[in-house]
Amino acid sequence: MERCRKLELVSTAQSMENFPESSSKGTKRRRDEDSDAGNTFSLEDDLSFTDTLVALRIMRAQFPLINKGSVEPFILKSQLYSSVKDRTQVDRELESLRRDKVLRLFKLNTGQDDHAVMFLDDYLNQIDRVVKRMEGKKVKDCEVFGWLKTHVLDSKLETGIEHQELCSLLSLGGKVKDSHISVLINAGILTRQLIDPNMYWFAIPNIGSLLKGLVQGRKEIISLLSRRRYKEMMLASLEKKRLRMSPLDVRFHLRDLIGSGHLRTDQTPTGLIIRRVSKD
Structure with a gap:
């Protein structure tokens, strides 16, 4: 079944x-x-x-x-x-x-x-939506998105890329300028690594508000369980809660917190219980 x-x-x-x-x-x-x-x-x-x-x-x-x-x-x-x-x-x-x-x-x-x-x-669809928005605003150098999809994303599968390698791959599509890199950064497709400014992370455009909600939702659920006497709650009851600080639902956060070791599940005769994992 x-x-x-x-x-x-x-x-x-x-x-x-x-x-x-x-x-x-x-x-x-x-x-x-x-x-x-x-x-x-x-x-x-x-x-x-x-x-x-x-x-x-x-x-x-x-x-x-x-x-x-x-x-x-x-x-x-x-x-x-x-x-x-x-x-x-x-x-x-x-x-x-x-x-x-x-x-x-x-x-x-x-x-x-x-x-x-x-x-x-899904990722390519995400980029296409960003391109349409930027083209609608008459942003210059939008040809770089086509170069990125054809010559970078298709061959560079890691989570990050070094500046020279990025420029080298993009140059297969046309003459690369600093403004092309700026367009990719402003579009949210690349972010600079803090440790090494010559390295970039590939990123998901428009994800910023959801990442903020991810962090706040984690704290909200942990706080909710911490206030309970035994730091636990029946899953069926917890799933009905509406989060105030995150646009992501409880199920999304519970899977994350269980997988990262902040919460654990225990089966009981009345159903599954979610318990906060003590740091002690």
Whole structure:
């Protein structure tokens, strides 16, 4: 029964990937349907997987539909660690999927060793939306986006790139100027590494507000559990909570916090309990 249900969710995830973006009315309808689905299925029903790609597709399908959303679905590596118990398997399968150009990994600047995973098609769609916006504003040097997609992203699969290598790859498309690099940075596609200014991280455009919500949501849930007598709460009750400080839903944060070791789950006769892990 459980296997059939997960296969059904994977099928749903795959069909969602092919579902075209429609009008704002259609988006709102999908958001309402997603909200209803979130109330129907508990995290407890699909907290454990044996395959990283299956976990990725289901988590992509369950990604919160953010109001004014301009970010394609992404998954945190910590969330995969919470659902696929063998972390070595997760790392190995992510590396294989990265080499096969199914997805990309991104280093996040949230103060921890956080990495986001995004399917490559979603990432390219994200870039296309940024390009359209910047072209609409008559930003100069937008040809660099085409060079980036063709000559950089297709060959440079790591999370970062050195300045000279970036310029060398971009020059396969045309004459590179400093302004081209500035356009990529202003678009949120590249960020400078603080330790080495000659190195860049590849980044997800428009993700800034969600990263702020990620950090604040973590603190809000930890604080909520810390105020309880035994620092624990039934999952069924916790899932009903609405976060004040994060646009991401509770399920998104719980997977992250469990995978990063801040929370743990314990099965009881009455259901799954979420407990805060003591630092002592």
